[in-house]
Structure formats: C-alpha cells, structure tokens
Amino acid sequence: MDRLSGLDASFLYLETPAQLMHVCAVMVLDPATMTAPYSFEGLQREIDLRVRDVPAFTRKVRGVPLGLDHPVWVQDKAFDIERHVHRLALPTPGGYPELMDLCAHLASLPLDRSRPLWEMWVIEGYDDGRVVVFAKMHHATVDGVSGANLVSHLCSVEPDAAPMVSEHPAPPRDPGRGELLGRAVIGTAARPVTLVKVLKPSAQLVTKSIGRARRGTAMAAPFSAPRTSFNGTITSHRSIAMADLDLDEIRRIKKVTGTTVNDVVLAVAGGALRAYLDERDELPESSLLATVPVSVRDSSRRSTGANKVSALFTKLGTDVADPLERLHMLAERNQHAKEHHNAISADALQDWAEFAAPRTFGLAVRAYANLRLAERHPVVHNLVISNVPGPPIPLYFMGARIDALCPLGPVFHGAGLNITVMSNAGQMHVGAIACRESMPDTDALVRHFPDELARLSEAVAAGSPADAR
CATH class of the missing domain: 3.30.559.10 (Chloramphenicol acetyltransferase-like domain)
Incomplete structure (x- = not known):
C-alpha cells in the first residue's frame, strides 16, 4: 500500500x-x-x-x-x-x-x-x-x-x-x-505523539527567526506584499504565455557579477513585472514579494512522497529601476533567505502537512474562496516563481526533437500568477500562467523578459547604473 x-x-x-x-x-x-x-x-x-x-x-x-x-x-x-x-x-x-x-x-x-x-x-x-x-x-x-x-x-x-x-x-x-481503516485508526492515535516531536523544533525556529529579523538577515516576511491586480480571488479561467532567454547570456552575467543563475532570473523577472505594472499605472511603491519553491530532495529524511519541497520568500526589487542595482540587491537578499531557509528542517513543511485533515482542510479552502477572504487580509505573497533545472543537451520525445519545454505551475487564491523557468539545451524557457480575469494578456508580461535581460546585459557591460525607466 x-x-x-x-x-x-x-x-x-x-x-x-x-x-x-x-x-x-x-x-x-x-x-x-x-x-x-x-x-x-x-x-x-x-x-x-x-x-x-x-x-x-x-x-x-x-x-x-x-x-x-x-x-x-x-x-x-x-x-x-x-x-x-x-x-x-x-x-x-x-x-x-x-x-x-x-x-x-x-x-x-x-x-x-x-x-x-x-x-x-x-x-x-x-x-x-x-x-x-x-x-x-x-x-x-x-x-x-x-x-x-x-x-x-x-x-x-x-x-x-x-x-x-x-x-x-x-x-x-x-x-x-x-x-x-485499521491503518487510519492507528495513524490517528499516534498523531499527538508526532505533534509533540514537531512542536519543539518549530518553536526553536520562531525564536531564531526573530533574532535574524532583528539583525536584518531574515528572509522577507509573508503578509508584507503590496496588493496588485492579480492578488485576489481567482476563477478557473487561465491565460498562458511563453518566452525564450539565452542561457549563455544569463551565465555570463552571473559570472561577471559574482551572482547565481537564480539571482539573474529573479532580477529579470522583477524587471519584467515592474515594466508590466508601470505600463498599467499599477506599480506599487514597495517591492513585490515572491514565493520561490526549493527542492529538499537531497536533504530530506523521508523516503516516500512525490513532493519534497520547501519554500522561501524574496522581494523582487520591483521598486528599483536600475537592473544592475536590482541584481546586486537581490543577490544579497537571496543569500540571507538561503541561510535562513537552511536553518529550517528540510522536512518541516512535510511534517506539518501530515496534520492536514482531509475533510476540514477541503471545507476551509472552499469557505476561503466563497467568502473572498484573499481580498480582505494583507497579501501573503504576490506570485510564485520556480526555477527548474533542465537538461543541458537536446532531448527527443518519442524520437521528435524538443524545441521548447515550458513548465507551468498552479495559481492560488490571493496569488493569481505563476512564473516557471526551465533550462533546456542552451535556452531558458519562461512560462507564465495566470487567472485570466486578473491578467487577461499574460504575453504583455512575458514579452518584457527578453528586453529586461538585454537591459541587464547592457548595464553589466557598462559597469555602471543603467538609465532608470
């Protein structure tokens, strides 16, 4: 079983x-x-x-x-x-x-x-x-x-x-x-013991996180995101768009600036989001906040389960006009976020998820949607951004060469936009999926990705802040 x-x-x-x-x-x-x-x-x-x-x-x-x-x-x-x-x-x-x-x-x-x-x-x-x-x-x-x-x-x-x-x-x-039924009864009886084991490290984590926040080395906090047009109750309708980026150029920028591929991708995404919102006179004064899924497959103690992920929060620098300044700011923030995230047990999210009651959890989600609560409390996060490493060489699906491989994640009430990037044979494929009612034209966002990569490349080549938008 x-x-x-x-x-x-x-x-x-x-x-x-x-x-x-x-x-x-x-x-x-x-x-x-x-x-x-x-x-x-x-x-x-x-x-x-x-x-x-x-x-x-x-x-x-x-x-x-x-x-x-x-x-x-x-x-x-x-x-x-x-x-x-x-x-x-x-x-x-x-x-x-x-x-x-x-x-x-x-x-x-x-x-x-x-x-x-x-x-x-x-x-x-x-x-x-x-x-x-x-x-x-x-x-x-x-x-x-x-x-x-x-x-x-x-x-x-x-x-x-x-x-x-x-x-x-x-x-x-x-x-x-x-x-x-027998296994379920045994599992239910054992939950109080399991809860005690989970509570202690979680309490220690809260204490350490408060200390990091005081020192200014904590990851960005949820519920601190500005509200945008794609942060509300979603419908089942979707809009999708794709774009390609030059992976070699991303790696060159990474090498010259001493950052990471993920830093560059997030900086480009921040610039694209800034441009998209600015075009619509919706650009908030504070930075958008993204949830970034992190694989814990190599450090997890669990041998079962398809999902072995955690997540960190990062601000995307959408309040910064200069792309090079945004990249350096993101690199510093991401380093703090990684250190903070590494202090959390790789299995913390999976441990707590074991207590999700099948019936009450589902009822709570439906009540949350029906009451449109995502529009009433502070925004938890603006969007999800995932970076999935892909194959460095061409692949063939049933003998047909894959020219593009673009993954798309789910969207949530309160965060109706998901951006996923995946490398494949020298290209970085960008996929965006959104609730159609809150972002009818997802291509209006995605088309800024190549432009923002070019702006960042020019700023790196110049070695000085680029002209602000």
Missing part, C-alpha cells in the same frame, strides 16, 4: 473548481527527427508502451473510509491510454496566439480523479509543421524535480535511443477496506 504523504495529499485538499492543482508543460516538437513518419496513432502507441510499467502514470487515488487518513495510491486495473492521450488541431492560422489560447483552455479543465491523474493533448497544425504536446499532471503526483524525472521516462538523448530512465518501482497494491 502506497499512502500519500501529507504534503502530496494537501494538493488534493487545496483543489477547488477554480483553484486547480495540476502542473502543466508545453513541449514543442520537431517531428522531422523521428525515425518513422509522424502519426498520432504511432505516438499514442509508443507513449502507451513507455508508461505501462511506470506507477506514477498508472496509479489512481483511493480514499480512506470516513476520511480518517490521507488517501492511498492503487493500481488502475482498467488503465486505457485513450483516456489520457488525446488529439487536437489548431485553428487557422495555427500560430503562437492560437496555441496559447488552446493551452490556456486545456489548463482550465480539471483532471478526472477516478483515473490516473495525468493527461496529454497532442496538438497538430502548429507553425512550420511542428507538433505540440500539452501535458498535465496533478501536483499530488509531482513536484518540479520529480516532474522532470518523469519526463525523462519518455525522452531520450538520440531520436532512436531508449528512454533515459529504465528502472521503475513496483506498482502499488490495492488494500482492502479493513486494512485501510
């Missing part, structure tokens, strides 16, 4: 008709590299062959009687690839705007919980005869790193090579109702 961790299960409880908790990816493929001519039937058949022995693709969620414990994964004995891999064609003229509109529509649809929690939509008729795969997988199944690992099950480094990953864990077994 494979029980969901508290953190994995929390993504199920957080989901509402408007707050959809799946992660997406847009893969733009060049079918010219395929060893056999492209056909949807052939692609679907090959995907079926490769996912059959990967439990993450063939398991589904089963609830525990009376909701006494987190759900478990069980094997879907009626697994059918036709329920997961679908075919669509873009409307004429089949360009970027049509692709983004279609992907936004697909991202707005919930996954069917009676089946394994993933889907792929093969989209034909894109620019220059390319094929696009729009993939969705529930966050209960993957985080950024495990999602990239799952993609590797379907990819290879040569058009006709085997997948990069060939070893898979055994599929989960289907327990009886009595076993589920």
Whole structure:
C-alpha cells in the first residue's frame, strides 16, 4: 500500500473548481527527427508502451473510509491510454496566439480523479509543421524535480535511443477496506505523539527567526506584499504565455557579477513585472514579494512522497529601476533567505502537512474562496516563481526533437500568477500562467523578459547604473 504523504495529499485538499492543482508543460516538437513518419496513432502507441510499467502514470487515488487518513495510491486495473492521450488541431492560422489560447483552455479543465491523474493533448497544425504536446499532471503526483524525472521516462538523448530512465518501482497494491481503516485508526492515535516531536523544533525556529529579523538577515516576511491586480480571488479561467532567454547570456552575467543563475532570473523577472505594472499605472511603491519553491530532495529524511519541497520568500526589487542595482540587491537578499531557509528542517513543511485533515482542510479552502477572504487580509505573497533545472543537451520525445519545454505551475487564491523557468539545451524557457480575469494578456508580461535581460546585459557591460525607466 502506497499512502500519500501529507504534503502530496494537501494538493488534493487545496483543489477547488477554480483553484486547480495540476502542473502543466508545453513541449514543442520537431517531428522531422523521428525515425518513422509522424502519426498520432504511432505516438499514442509508443507513449502507451513507455508508461505501462511506470506507477506514477498508472496509479489512481483511493480514499480512506470516513476520511480518517490521507488517501492511498492503487493500481488502475482498467488503465486505457485513450483516456489520457488525446488529439487536437489548431485553428487557422495555427500560430503562437492560437496555441496559447488552446493551452490556456486545456489548463482550465480539471483532471478526472477516478483515473490516473495525468493527461496529454497532442496538438497538430502548429507553425512550420511542428507538433505540440500539452501535458498535465496533478501536483499530488509531482513536484518540479520529480516532474522532470518523469519526463525523462519518455525522452531520450538520440531520436532512436531508449528512454533515459529504465528502472521503475513496483506498482502499488490495492488494500482492502479493513486494512485501510485499521491503518487510519492507528495513524490517528499516534498523531499527538508526532505533534509533540514537531512542536519543539518549530518553536526553536520562531525564536531564531526573530533574532535574524532583528539583525536584518531574515528572509522577507509573508503578509508584507503590496496588493496588485492579480492578488485576489481567482476563477478557473487561465491565460498562458511563453518566452525564450539565452542561457549563455544569463551565465555570463552571473559570472561577471559574482551572482547565481537564480539571482539573474529573479532580477529579470522583477524587471519584467515592474515594466508590466508601470505600463498599467499599477506599480506599487514597495517591492513585490515572491514565493520561490526549493527542492529538499537531497536533504530530506523521508523516503516516500512525490513532493519534497520547501519554500522561501524574496522581494523582487520591483521598486528599483536600475537592473544592475536590482541584481546586486537581490543577490544579497537571496543569500540571507538561503541561510535562513537552511536553518529550517528540510522536512518541516512535510511534517506539518501530515496534520492536514482531509475533510476540514477541503471545507476551509472552499469557505476561503466563497467568502473572498484573499481580498480582505494583507497579501501573503504576490506570485510564485520556480526555477527548474533542465537538461543541458537536446532531448527527443518519442524520437521528435524538443524545441521548447515550458513548465507551468498552479495559481492560488490571493496569488493569481505563476512564473516557471526551465533550462533546456542552451535556452531558458519562461512560462507564465495566470487567472485570466486578473491578467487577461499574460504575453504583455512575458514579452518584457527578453528586453529586461538585454537591459541587464547592457548595464553589466557598462559597469555602471543603467538609465532608470
């Protein structure tokens, strides 16, 4: 029996008709590299062959009687690839705007919980005869790193090579109702003991955090973000946009300035957000605050669970006009945030998530949305920004070269914008997804990313502050 961790299960409880908790990816493929001519039937058949022995693709969620414990994964004995891999064609003229509109529509649809929690939509008729795969997988199944690992099950480094990953864990077994109930009762009885173990280090953390705040070395605090047009109650409608950045240029800036790739990415994002808000006369005086997911996979003590993540808060310097000054400020803030984050147990978020009660958690989320509480209390954070490391070499999906691989995370009530960047074969692909009602034209934000990278590059080359916007 494979029980969901508290953190994995929390993504199920957080989901509402408007707050959809799946992660997406847009893969733009060049079918010219395929060893056999492209056909949807052939692609679907090959995907079926490769996912059959990967439990993450063939398991589904089963609830525990009376909701006494987190759900478990069980094997879907009626697994059918036709329920997961679908075919669509873009409307004429089949360009970027049509692709983004279609992907936004697909991202707005919930996954069917009676089946394994993933889907792929093969989209034909894109620019220059390319094929696009729009993939969705529930966050209960993957985080950024495990999602990239799952993609590797379907990819290879040569058009006709085997997948990069060939070893898979055994599929989960289907327990009886009595076993589920018995384990749930035992787990419930043990929770007070577990709570005591979690409380002590958490109390120590609060004390240390207060000390860091007094010394000015703490990470940015939640509930200190200014309110923007994308910080409110969200709907299920989405808008999506993508852009590409030159990874070599980002690395050059990193080397010259003594910062990190993540510092440069966040500085560019801060500049793009500043430009977007300034165009709309919405630029707040104080800096936007971002939540940055951090993988703790290498330091976690837990051997189970798909999500092994923590998070830190950082201010993006949207109140600073000069890109080089913003980068240096972010680098210093990020160093403090990392040191603060490293003082927190890698499993702290996962430990506390174990106490998320299935029924009350879900009811609380729905009440929060229905009462529009995100618009009444101080803004927790403005958006989520994720940086997912990708492969440094070209990859091939079922033999088709991947020209672009752009991940998209979920958006939340109170933070209706998510920006995810992923490196791939010398490019940094930027994906933005937002609630359509609060950000109808996500491309109006994303198109500033290349411009802001160019401004930062010019400022670095000049070695002096660039002209303020």
